[in-house]
Amino acid sequence: MRPSILDPLFAAVTTLEGVGPKVAAQFQTLLAGAGETVRVRDLLFHLPTGLIDRRKRAEIALAPEGAIVTLTVRVDRHQAPGRAQRSVPYRVFAQDETGEIALTYFRGQSAWLEKLLPVGETMIVSGRVEWFNGRPSMVHPDFVAPVAEAETLTLVEPVYPMTAGLSPKILRKAITQALERLPELGEWIDPGVMRRENFAAFGTSLRSLHDPADEIDLSPEGAAYRRLAYDEFLASQLALALSRQRMKAARGRAMPGTGESSRRVVAALPFTLTEGQAQAIAEIRADMASGERMLRLLQGDVGAGKTVVALMAMATAAESGAQSVLLAPTEILARQHHDGLSRLCEAAGLSLTLLTGRDTGRVRTEKLDAIASGRTQIVVGTHAVFQEAVAYHDLGLVVVDEQHRFGVHQRLSLTRKGASPDLLVMTATPIPRTLVLAAFGDMDVSRLTGKPAGRKPITTVAVPMERLDAIVARAGKAMEAGERLYWVCPLVEESEKSDLMAAEERFRQLSQLFGSAVGLVHGRMTGEEKDRAMADFKAGRTKLVVATTVIEVGVDVPDATIIVIEHAERFGLSQLHQLRGRVGRGAKPSSCVLLYRAPLGETAAARLAVMRDTEDGFRIAEEDLKLRGEGDLLGTQQSGAPFFRIARMEHHADLMEVARDDARLVLATDPELTTPRGECLRALLYLFGKDEAVRLLRSG
DSSP states (O other): OOOGGGGGGGSBGGGSTTOOHHHHHHHHHHHSOTTOOOBHHHHHTOOOSEEEEOOOBOOGGGOOTTOEEEEEEEEEEEEOOOTTOTTSOEEEEEEETTEEEEEEETTOOHHHHHHHSOTTOEEEEEEEEEEETTEEEEESOSEEEEGGGGGGOOSEEEEOOOOTTOOHHHHHHHHHHHHHTOOOOOOOSOHHHHHHHTOOOHHHHHHHHHSOSSGGGGOTTSHHHHHHHHHHHHHHHHHHHHHHHHHHHSOOOOOOOOSHHHHHHHHHOSSOOOHHHHHHHHHHHHHHHHSSOOEEEEEEOTTSOHHHHHHHHHHHHHHTTOEEEEEOSSHHHHHHHHHHHHHHHHHHTOOEEEEOTTOOHHHHHHHHHHHHHTOOSEEEESGGGGSTTOOOSOEEEEEEESOTTOOHHHHHHHTTTSSSOEEEEEEOSOOOHHHHHHHHTTSEEEEEOSOOTTOOOEEEEEEEGGGHHHHHHHHHHHHHTTOEEEEEOSBSSOOTTOOSOBHHHHHHHHHHHHGGGEEEEOTTSOHHHHHHHHHHHHHTSOSEEEEOGGGSSSOOOTTEEEEEETTGGGSOHHHHHHHHTTSSOSSSOEEEEEEEOSSOOHHHHHHHHHHHHOOOHHHHHHHHHHHHTTTTTTSSOSSOOOSSSSOOHHHHHHHHHHHHHHHHHHHHHOTTOOSHHHHHHHHHHHHTTOHHHHHHHHHO
């Protein structure tokens, strides 16, 4: 299926001159994940992050402090350190008509340096000049050559992200060969966008980024960088649009419901539906009644009431004679959903079953029989609900909770248990609009804002670690008053490589003070252990639970009123907001204490200030995007790989909407990508690793 013109770019890097097994292994570390084959294409998309400009020529006495300067000097003498002076550097003194400079090498080898810089020779040296007590020094010059070889000096050299042991020279040589293999490709961008954005051709843009003449040429706002960012966005949006086209092509079913069970659910609620909930329910019902497959994202802030909206959708499916599945990312959340929905389902006359990997023997068999026969209308569980042994009588709706990291193809696989069931994906992670398009461009979006009536605001304070004893004392008084607290730590156990307080160590310390009132929950515990710890906390048998971020999403203990987040400066804004959402879920006033270690960096200080200023998760998400880029807004990593390889949301967000509109227009007029531009777009999909989308075309 891959256009043959791309074959040179999909060859392994070992086909390049100078790339043997050792260098290939270094490229593997630098450019690909474990087990992936590094291809020539990967080198093309490994863009420089800066450059070394050696065009500044100067005489020694006029060399500016801290600048990279190219000098013409005569080597005067070598000064090697004595055997007992291991910490003393090797110095080569050189001069011109204006003065003397020390070329400084740490752990320099005499024989090598005497050959590199022969005494009496006139040489070209280039590097950063530093002045100490009125004397200039150049530490480890990055270019040294006789005057006769001056033309070998690269005046402007791009600087690439590197990995240990890899030589910049070898990387540059490999990238140069990769560029030589780049074929002339047909244009896949709409001519109007090309003119408006002043884009050059794909190859021209790529070559200009790898061969910059100045810093401005590498700017993310520059035309070449924006061109490649748009290419990546277009490939992504086209893949999402193809997924949507494929899922919509499978004829859905009309599930208008009767409203009977839904009315009973509403009557059993201890609160009135918010305006946002009512709007989302109306949008979902319209989708379900339409006869087309529903592909909808329900995006809500912490505590906005998404689960009730999902239950109303599942009630509508049950009224129409169909089953529903609610998929939770962890067993804790699956059990919590089951417990939270049980009373409402009972009031509405809906049968509910919890299915997890822990179910065995007769219990599991009975549950599977109830699901297969249709006696169970709503199934709640983890991935166990999609195992091969689980057969559904008539699956009409799949609800996916907190799986915002699920990709397009996982979404497709989740719906294969039924005859084109509707799909509702929920996330409590507020995501900026541009990232919603990036991750969920194949879906319609409902957004819940505001909290259910009766929820109190959360008071948020930032406190330095020096005041830890005062916070512990305050926690003790809160427990005496009957309050319940979370205490969140970044790590499970102590590590020699980190000074962060481990959850287990903090648990031991707090247990010494408060005894059995303290519980512990972390990701390395078994499911039963975590369930037992959370059940004790929820029932009030423990008053304080020390936890890692396993409690980040969805854990619901309405009586918890205080959360202490230790080393808050190490967490991302969105994750801090998720953690804060574990309190303020009842009618009592709640507090969030952000414990930080001073001094704070500029970004960390800005992050904590935003947390103090607002509880609006959507505003927090936008601020997080500005502060850190898109790295972990769609996951839990604190500084993980960016969502895109080239494009950066903080610089290129304006191009996302354009790419989405263009992708949908393309498929409206050329659904099989068979026109000349469509063929070019197939090449684009392969270039940016969206092969699965092309396979959707073939299978469709």
